[in-house]
Structures are given as C-alpha cells and as structure tokens.
Amino acid sequence: PAASLSTPSSPDALPAAAASPRAPPARASRRVASPGPATARAAPMGRGGARDGAAAAPPWHSLPDEVLEHAFSFLPAAADRGAAAAVCHGWLGAERRSRRRLAVANCYAAAPRDAVDRFPSVRAAEVKGKPHFADFGLVPPAWGAEAAPWVAAAADGWPLLEELSFKRMVVTDECLEMIASSFRNFQVLRLVSCEGFSTAGLAAITEGCRNLRELDLQENYIEDCSSHWLSYFPESFTSLETLNFSCLEGEVNFAVLERLVSRCRNLKTLKLNNAIPLDKVASLLRKAPQLVELGTGKFSAEYHSDLFAKLEAAFAGCKSLRRLSGAWDAVPDYLPAFYCVCEGLTSLNLSYATVRGPELIKFISRCKNLQQLWVMDLIEDHGLAVVAGSCSKLQELRVFPSDPFGAGQVLLTERGLVDVSASCPMLESVLYFCGQMTNEALITIAKNRPNFTCFRLCILEPRTPDYVTRESLDAGFSAIVESCKGLRRLSVSGLLTDLVFKSIGANGNCLEMLSIAFAGNSDLGLHYILSGCKTLKKLEIRDCPFGNKPLLANAAKLETMRSLWMSSCSLTLGACRQLAEKMPRLTVEIMNDPGRTCPVESLPDDSPVETLYVYRTIAGPRSDTPDYVQIV
Amino acid sequence: MELELELGLAPPNHAGSCGKRGTKEAFGIDKAGLPLILRDDDGDHGSNCSDARDWEMSNKKKRLVGWPPVKSAHRPRSNGGHVKVKMEGVPIGRKVDLSRHASYHQLHHTLRLMFPSSTSHHGDPYAVTYEEGDGDWMLVGDVPWEDTVMSAKRLKILLV
Numbered sequence: 001p002a003a004s005l006s007t008p009s010s011p012d013a014l015p016a017a018a019a020s021p022r023a024p025p026a027r028a029s030r031r032v033a034s035p036g037p038a039t040a041r042a043a044p045m046g047r048g049g050a051r052d053g054a055a056a057a058p059p060w061h062s063l064p065d066e067v068l069e070h071a072f073s074f075l076p077a078a079a080d081r082g083a084a085a086a087v088c089h090g091w092l093g094a095e096r097r098s099r100r101r102l103a104v105a106n107c108y109a110a111a112p113r114d115a116v117d118r119f120p121s122v123r124a125a126e127v128k129g130k131p132h133f134a135d136f137g138l139v140p141p142a143w144g145a146e147a148a149p150w151v152a153a154a155a156d157g158w159p160l161l162e163e164l165s166f167k168r169m170v171v172t173d174e175c176l177e178m179i180a181s182s183f184r185n186f187q188v189l190r191l192v193s194c195e196g197f198s199t200a201g202l203a204a205i206t207e208g209c210r211n212l213r214e215l216d217l218q219e220n221y222i223e224d225c226s227s228h229w230l231s232y233f234p235e236s237f238t239s240l241e242t243l244n245f246s247c248l249e250g251e252v253n254f255a256v257l258e259r260l261v262s263r264c265r266n267l268k269t270l271k272l273n274n275a276i277p278l279d280k281v282a283s284l285l286r287k288a289p290q291l292v293e294l295g296t297g298k299f300s301a302e303y304h305s306d307l308f309a310k311l312e313a314a315f316a317g318c319k320s321l322r323r324l325s326g327a328w329d330a331v332p333d334y335l336p337a338f339y340c341v342c343e344g345l346t347s348l349n350l351s352y353a354t355v356r357g358p359e360l361i362k363f364i365s366r367c368k369n370l371q372q373l374w375v376m377d378l379i380e381d382h383g384l385a386v387v388a389g390s391c392s393k394l395q396e397l398r399v400f401p402s403d404p405f406g407a408g409q410v411l412l413t414e415r416g417l418v419d420v421s422a423s424c425p426m427l428e429s430v431l432y433f434c435g436q437m438t439n440e441a442l443i444t445i446a447k448n449r450p451n452f453t454c455f456r457l458c459i460l461e462p463r464t465p466d467y468v469t470r471e472s473l474d475a476g477f478s479a480i481v482e483s484c485k486g487l488r489r490l491s492v493s494g495l496l497t498d499l500v501f502k503s504i505g506a507n508g509n510c511l512e513m514l515s516i517a518f519a520g521n522s523d524l525g526l527h528y529i530l531s532g533c534k535t536l537k538k539l540e541i542r543d544c545p546f547g548n549k550p551l552l553a554n555a556a557k558l559e560t561m562r563s564l565w566m567s568s569c570s571l572t573l574g575a576c577r578q579l580a581e582k583m584p585r586l587t588v589e590i591m592n593d594p595g596r597t598c599p600v601e602s603l604p605d606d607s608p609v610e611t612l613y614v615y616r617t618i619a620g621p622r623s624d625t626p627d628y629v630q631i632v
Numbered sequence: 633m634e635l636e637l638e639l640g641l642a643p644p645n646h647a648g649s650c651g652k653r654g655t656k657e658a659f660g661i662d663k664a665g666l667p668l669i670l671r672d673d674d675g676d677h678g679s680n681c682s683d684a685r686d687w688e689m690s691n692k693k694k695r696l697v698g699w700p701p702v703k704s705a706h707r708p709r710s711n712g713g714h715v716k717v718k719m720e721g722v723p724i725g726r727k728v729d730l731s732r733h734a735s736y737h738q739l740h741h742t743l744r745l746m747f748p749s750s751t752s753h754h755g756d757p758y759a760v761t762y763e764e765g766d767g768d769w770m771l772v773g774d775v776p777w778e779d780t781v782m783s784a785k786r787l788k789i790l791l792v
Contacts, residue, residue: 136698137734141741193703219703221732249714249729404700405778433700460700517699542698 068094078103097121104128104150105562107169108587111619112150116157124163124188125154131565131613132515133540134168135193138567138611140591142626147171147194155182163188170194173201180208187239188214198223199250207232214242216269224250231256240264244271246295246325251275262287271295274327278334279307285314293347294318296326303333311337325349325374332359342366349374351400356380365390371426374398377412377433384416388423396429401460410435414442421445429454436467437494442476446483455480456491462518462543465495472496478503481511491515498525505532513538520544530554540565548575555582563615567591571612573632574605579614580632587621588632589613600630697735697777704732715762719747719789730781736773747789757792 072095075081085095099119104110104127116122129145147169154161161183171194179186186209191197199222205215206229230252233240240260245252252275261267267288272281276297285291311334315321321341325348332355345367350360356378364373364383370391377399379387387394397420399412412434418441421427428451437459466473473494481487481504488510492500496519504514505528512535519525527550529539539561547570558564558579573590580588590600591611621631718725726746733739743760760772762784769788772780 133698133701135703136701137704137738138698140735140737221729400702401700404702433702458700462696462699515701517701543696 065094065097069098072098076101100124102126106615106617107145107150108615108619108622109562109617112153113157114619116153120157122158123161124165125150125158125161126165126167126190127169128167129169131540131563132168132538133542133565133567138542140626140628143629144622144624144626145169146624147175151175151178151182155179159183160185162186163190165190165192166194167192168194170196171201172196173198173204176201177204177208180204183209185211187211188216188242190214190216190218191220192218193220195221198225198227199229199248200225200227202229203227203232206230207234210234210237211239212237213239213266214269215240216242216244217247218244220247222248224248226250228253228256230260233260235259235263238263238265241266242269243267244269244295246271246273246297248273248275254280258284258287264288265290267291269293269323271325272297274298279310282307282310282314285318289317290320291318292320293323294321294325295349296324296328298327298329303331308334308337312340316340319344321345323347323349326353328353328355332357335359335363338363339366343368345370347372351376351398354378354402361386367391369393372396374400376400376402378402379416380411381413381416381419384412385419388419392424393426394420394424395426397424397427398431399433400431401433404433404460414438417441418444418448421449426451428452431456431458431491433458433460435460436464437473437476438466438468439471439473439476439479440466440468442473443479446476446479450483450485452480452484453486454489455484455487456489456515457493458491459494462493463495464493472500474500474503478507481507486510489513492519493517495519497521498528501525501528505529508533509535511536514540516541516544518543520546523547523550526550527553530557536560537562539563541567541569543568545570548572551575552578552582555579558586558614559583559616561616563613565611565613567611569612571609572605573600573603573607573609576609576612576632577605585616585618586614587617589615589625590630590632592628592630600632704734715784715786717743717746717787717789719758720791722747728787730784733781735777736780739772743787743789759790759792760787761790762787 068091072081072084075084078101081095081099085092096119098121100122101124102115102119102122104115104125107127107129127147127150129147130139130143133139134143145168147166150166151164154164155178159182162185164179164186165188171191176197179189181204189205189209189212197220202215202222205212233256237260241264243260252273254276257276258280261270261284268291270284270288270291271293272284272295274297276284278296278298281296285294315338318341322344324338324341324345328350335355336359342363343366346369348364348367348370349372351374353376356376360379361383364370364375364379365386367373368390371393373387373391373394373396375383375398379399384399387397399416402411412432414434414437417430417432417434421430422444427449430452431454434457437457442457465471466476473492474497477492477496477500481490485507487508490504490508490511490513492504492515498521501516501520501524504511508514511533514529514533514536516529516539523546525544526541526546529536530550531554536557542565544566546566551566551571552575576588576590580586589612590609591613593610625631714727714729716725717728728739728742728746730739733742740760761769762772762780763769763786764783765785772784772787
C-alpha cells in the first residue's frame, strides 16, 4: 500500500503547508519534546510535566516526533496518513518526514523536487503519467510524462530509495543509467506501459543494481539493441526474486538465463518472453521448482510426446506454483501437462492465448481454487458456464475480444457473464467484452452480485441497444449502480440515454473511476455525473454529446477530482478559457489535430475542442507540452 | 445521404430521450443498417447500383481510433507485427512493429524518429508505401489503419 501525494480536499485546513509544498527540509525542523508554537495556547497549565504517582500521560500535542512517527507507521493506507497529516502542523511534519511510500497518481499534479522535499524519507515511489486513454492510442506521441525529472529529483533527494515504479511514462536509457548509479540499495524497478528505453538501459540496471530483487517489465515498448542485458548480472548476483521480461521482443541468451535462474534461489516470479521455446521452459522449471508465478511466453510447438513428458515432469516438481500466464498459441494437446498445477492455481492469465476448445475448458475446470481469470472470448458462453460451475472462489474475471474489429460471429453473449455472476459468490471485479447484452441480464447480474467493486462492460459495437427489446440499456446499468453499493469503478457501453447518468450520479456513492463512450443525449448526462458521484476521482469520456454548460456549472467539482478527459464531445474553446480562468488550480489542456499548430490564442471562442484534459495541480502549468497541446 | 432509413432498429422509447440529436449521432457513424436500395447479385445496374455502392462505402464500418478499448498488446497480430522499413536513398533498413501503433500518426512519428532527415533531404515531402499480400505497393492511409496493420508485409518510404 502506498501513500499518496494528494491535494487535500479541504485546502483551508492547513493553508500554509498545503499551498507551499516547499516545506523546510527535514533536518532543519526536527522537533523533540516541546509543543510547537501553534499549540502553545492549548497547553493546559498546572499539570506541567510533573510525574506524580498517577503518571499523567503526556498531552497529545507534546508527543515527541518519534512517537508520532511510530504511531503513523501503523497507517499503511495513504488516505489515513493524509488524514493524520491534516490534523495539525505537528502531525503534518511528523507524518511527512516519516512517510516511506509515495504514490503520485498524476506526474503533473506536483513538481518532482517539491515531492522529494516534502517527503524526504521515501523508500518506494510510484509515478503515473499519461491519461488512461493513451493505452488505446488516443494520445499522440511525444505528449509528455517524462520520467527524467522524477529520476533526477529522486537521485538528489532520496539516496536511500529502494523501489521505483513508473506507469505510462517515457523512461529513457539515461533514466535507467541514473537509477543504476544513484541509489546504492536499489531493489525494485517496475515499468508498466512505458516507452523510450532499450535493452541498453536494461543492461545498466542489471549491471549497476547489486541488490536488485525485482525487475518487472509489463507491457512496455522496449527497443531491442541486442545488448546482452541479462549477461550483465554479475555471476555473484543472487538476490533476484522477480524477473518479468514478457514484453521484450528480442532474443535472450538462454544459457545466461538458466545460470541466473539456477543461482537465484529466492526467485519467485519468472515471466518469459516469446523467444523462449517450450523445451527450454521445461528445463528452467527444473532449475526453479520454487516458483510461485510463471509466465511461459510463447507456448506453441508441434506435439511431441517426449516434450510433453518433459513438461509434465517439470510442472510436477512445482509445488508452489500459484500464478500462470503466457502467450499460448498452444497446441491443446500440451495442456494436460499442466494438470498437476491446476489445483494450486489462484491466478490464470490466458488473455494472450489463442488456445480454445474443449481442452481449454477442461483445463480451467480443474482450477478449483482460481481467484483471478483473464481469458479471451474464445472460451465462449459454454466455457464460462463451466467456469461458473468449477471456480467457486473466483473474484476477478476479464474476458478480452479475440477479434475486436472483425464482423465475425458473436462468440460471447450476456449468458456467460450471467452464469458466472450467479455461481461465483466472491466475484467482485469484471471486465467483459461481448457482442450483445440485455437489460434483463444486467438486472439479474446486479441482483446476484451486489458485491461488485469494479464493473466494466464493453459491448463491441457502439450504441448497441438491448438486442431483445431494442431499448436502451439504461435500466440494466441503473440496476448495477443501485445494487452494488461498493462500486468503485464502472465502464458503460451500448445504447444509453441521459437517464442512466442520473442513476449513476445518484447511486454511485463510492465510485472513483467512470468511463463513458458513445452515450447520452445532452448536457444533462454530464451534469448528472458531475453534480453527483461524491467520490469521483477520474472521469474519462469520448464521443458523447456533452457540451460546455455542465462543465462550467460544475467547475468546482473538478478540483475534487484527479482528472477529467473529454474527447470528441461538444466543447468549445470559450468554455475551456472560462474554466481555466475560474479555476486557477486546474490545468486545462487542449489537444488538437496534430497537423494543425496555429496558436490557441488566435482562435475564436466558438472553435471546437477535440480533446480536453483537465487535472488539478499544485505545480502550475507544465512546460513540456508538444506543439499539439495547448494549455489554456 | 442524409436520411438513412433502417429496418429493424427502433429508436429508444424512453420519454426523456428526445434530446437534440442529429441523424449522425442518433444512428451512429458505423451503424450497419440495410440499404434502401437493394442490389442484385449480378453487378452493374447503372446509377442505382453505384448509389448503393457509394452508400455502402460510406456506411462501411469505419474504424474508430481507440475502439474497442483494448491495448495494442491485446490486438491480434500477423507476422509478429514487425515489418521491414526502407527509405529511398538510405542503405540501412529498420524494423517497425505496426501492431504497437494505434494510428497512422503514431507510425509517421516513429518513422520520423527512425529516419531523421539527413541534410540533403530535410523538409522534403515523402510518401509511406506498403507492400500487400499480392505484391502490390499501396499508399499508407487509404484504408483504415487496422486493415493496413493486417495486410502490410513491408514498408518503403519514397521521396515525392
């Protein structure tokens, strides 16, 4: 659990501290036992310090920092630490000085130097960059979110940093070199959906980080410079616990990998890339039978009975294996080699796997203890019916489309989801791509599973109505938000009118993230959301007929949120200008067609705005915008 | 065609749903409805047919950017996504993974980075072409991006 650098929702609570993050560095203001000036008035007179027989407990305001910090160490949740920090200046100081984990959900919400100054004892930091829709190509290249300023500030102010995690950011080889040379006890590097670096940068990490425990590369775009990055781990290096290079395109030296795996006896997670063939997977498993998580990479080969026997024997030795993933273009005949691990599996990620048919279903049905299942729609409704009957402990289901653009036959309908939600009592998180849906199905799902915390439904064709009644899916989604009182994340799709947003606004009392596409009729839809949804943090909207009025009417709401994305809606420049003027603590970014670079100042108020990205910040407007982004 | 009358799909019948919508918003730009003019199997019927064909082309499923919302890593690939890229006048070729690009614009950006303008070529307009399955060279940009990703075997950048 990580603490978050969040702008307090009531900034008036501590105006000095919140508004000026350039707090004095830790060394200068270390308080020991005396009460601070702010609390002197409250100090009770007459009990002063005397330790009589019935030992008077020290008043709260004179607790030494060490005691406060120790107390705060029992508050791992960021929100709790933030609440503690807002109590008074004393607690603010003690909390921020002792915070070990920092999560910056928007890299532009605060300046890196300010974050490092404010929290000088951080050992683990996570920074996220581009907006979520960047995953789907809606953010052109060179948008920003460079990791370099964060790495530089960390190198300066956090020499004892142990963990660094970047998501949707541009990380260069120079960043990786700086990480390798700046933190003597660096242990964990996690890069998720990042770009800008190559295997040369990885070589700097493997060579320089002598205490590395985790190297976790998830879905990054890594330039292959053919430098033998794996070979740079010294022969004496044995501390690796996690190695994930599944997103790497190129070859790795297998002999080096095998030696590495052999000597790292604490290796728990190993996720290979597509370059490692099946027989090599078997020999790696024999060297590392203690693995808890395995990603097999490309799992396809002609069927050979001796390879099958090798795999089966290797898996039989893996008594601790709990999580399995891989790009299984698998010949289904190999699946029985895994049978011995099925019972122990809690997580199965086949979202890159094109394997299908009865062997797949038989395999999954043996995984009686599965908590997390990610699979392609190749499993079809009847496969999900088997999952429903077999995997009673299922908590999270994600079903991805195998043919997102094709006009091919509908593989998956609402029936699969209805079955799973009916039979899996612990199911709380769903991501489901399908071809058709009905209100009745959604109402049934809502009644069966009021415990959903995350419900993301994507009907592939935009604006698809209930295929039986031809009505909108307002009733179905309304049932979901009315029933699932703890819902934190929701994505809606299909034909929807403003009415569904009225329901979401009124009932989404825990909702933190909402994704909307091709829905609604008018400004009212957006107004319902922004005037309701008390805990909303992230709102992302595309291709909806929402205009300026609800945005301006609810401007203050935006400061209580982390960010708002609106693309292909009905916004005009004038409203964005008004919003920026009204709300100085928001950054209002406009993105236009990258081909067109005329300055935004010259455009009239009624110019349409293709993409709006608004976020709260205490750092002021960023200075690294590309030519197609303008800050209003 | 302004009015696209369809068979089969009735508009939503909620009372509150009569907001202002253009036909385009009401029926979506990628709705596959039935054409008013039905075409015979055996081809050319003069103007009628060309109207229907035009209508069909404009109504053909237009690939929306970023829809459905799946990450590029989850999209199906052919030949691993990597294709060779050569630029006219540059001896050394490069490889680019088309499946990791969600749009033409992203591809052009990557190509600009891979082939930075040399002093003799800076600012010159160029055309990016790709070789299809049957050996023809086509201009990148004519068909929806996803079709290009599926059918391109290699790229060549020509100076115009």
